[in-house]
Amino acid sequence: MRQLVFVLLLLAPCIASAQARNTALDGLDGANEALVWQAVGRLDADDVGFCTATLIAPELVLTAAHCVYSSRTGNLLEADDLTFRAGLRHGTSAAERKVSQIEAHPGYDPARGVEAQNIRHDVALLKLASPIPTHVLDPFVLYQGRFAKGPVSVVSYGRGRAELPSRQAVCRMFDQYKGVVLMDCDVTFGSSGAPVFSHRNGRGQIISVISSVGYYDGRKTSFGMVLPNLVADLKRQMRANASRPLADAKRITVNGSARRTSTDGGAKFVRPGGS
Template structure:
């Protein structure tokens, strides 16, 4: 791992493709509806005309992406949920489903002030809650791969500068090393590919093993970096529950008139669950 030059890392918010290993397949745009059908739960995450990343639906109301995608690069400040829009399966201006975002949770281990370093890459994950869930009969969310990721073939679906209107897929690239929770890939990614899902096909339909965080140099070649996911996503879901806005509820009171019980409703009561979740 000493051959890695961390100072050469770059975040990939929305050009120049990375070098491909000989055994890898070429990056291809999913130009037809049939080609794109399986991958429509991957979408483009737009930041209020200030750039874009890639995101993936992992539940009807949850999108997985990179943590640095939810911060404004110019100011370092977190975006407001209203600044973000998820466009699932976007192809040539048409999305299968388009949703506003109502909650953003970047992992607590990610610090935008620290820039690109090993610790930040290892925690460069965020979850977004959609205002309106996307029903499973419209899109089938992808699931996380729960086993330890071993070296070997993976695939990536992403948007990127120069191909922002069409998802592209590299059907075979490789996870070839790991270091302190950071996974190294030789996949072909570029700006806009941040948050792109890395899939294993070990158990049939693709399962997400990582998301793309950044690129850098390793042993004289350009590579991409991600992180091991299951524990991070579990922690993000806990954050999301703890920080969720408590639902407003109707309060019912019982009155007695002429010996008859009646229930009256008054709005505005707010439930606060123990622990604030």
């Protein structure tokens, strides 16, 4: 029987491929090449580290839910501790905004660690303190078609490439297991929240978000989720919570007796210096 084994994002060699030159990570160092992907950015958390995130509307950013919780306490991070740096390259951003509201999907439970139920709900939506106009950055849209196996690409930041986005132009989405999407894309610390793009309809459309890596049928696999319904849930949640007084906002606190997996203390964010 084939089994899924999930672990947090760890440093590991990329999967061997007969088309190594196509699956390699390429740093987007050229200005023209980077321009296409500037709506992908680095999500920095004060004194914690970073994840990858993507602009999907002038005021909305998509990332992984585990990126908005403290790996030390299990608490939801403060919105004003988060900064989205779109298209960050060598210290310069195409646009930079603070975050004013965080909505993690209610199906994600930080106390449960890395498991299928969490991965299929590992999505968060962030509202920016002020919108990024479309004449500055063109947001990416979600792929609305049916799930289909085939080639995808990933744009992400990560350990050792914190100051420059990298793109894996061709990797493969090869299966789906109860809402968990399985891919052979090369990811590492900091790649959490990275957009997975389908290119079936011209400009890339976001088909999933990187959650974690692990093993499936004995081979290293990256895991994501099926997005459209989750993002629709988060938009409704964001509208509902925006109308509540700030004092009514509740935080999730994980007590010391909560069961955690052995990898739960791993880096969900990675510091820009790679520590």
